[in-house]
Amino acid sequence: MKFTPCRNFQIAMTAASVPIAFDAIGTNADDMMIANGGTVPIAMRWGATAQTAVATDFTLIGGQSMILTKGNGCGFFAAIGASGTLYVSPGETTI
Numbered sequence: 001m002k003f004t005p006c007r008n009f010q011i012a013m014t015a016a017s018v019p020i021a022f023d024a025i026g027t028n029a030d031d032m033m034i035a036n037g038g039t040v041p042i043a044m045r046w047g048a049t050a051q052t053a054v055a056t057d058f059t060l061i062g063g064q065s066m067i068l069t070k071g072n073g074c075g076f077f078a079a080i081g082a083s084g085t086l087y088v089s090p091g092e093t094t095i
Helices: 024-028
Strands: 002-005 009-012 018-021 031-036 042-047 058-060 065-069 076-080 085-094
Touching (some): 002 031, 031 042, 076 085
Antiparallel strands (some): 002 085, 009 085, 018 076, 031 085, 042 058
16 A cells, blocks of 8 residues: 655644644545654544544544545644644555
């Protein structure tokens, strides 16, 4: 499996939700790679409208990464965590 990013976002985590909006290319990508560069879990959510993350959302533990299907047309993302950096890259996965 090969992931090809089309955009890259770096989010500094805080105790409050940090939202981002993808541009048209990122919005139209079907997948995204997320990587938690910190040591604590980060909770996140995404969707077609503006998002606000809460601690009970989908969680990625510290030091881990994964590729998720976000769906074409999903242009908004938000994350929350005590500290660290989250890397978000919309893109496409091929086999």
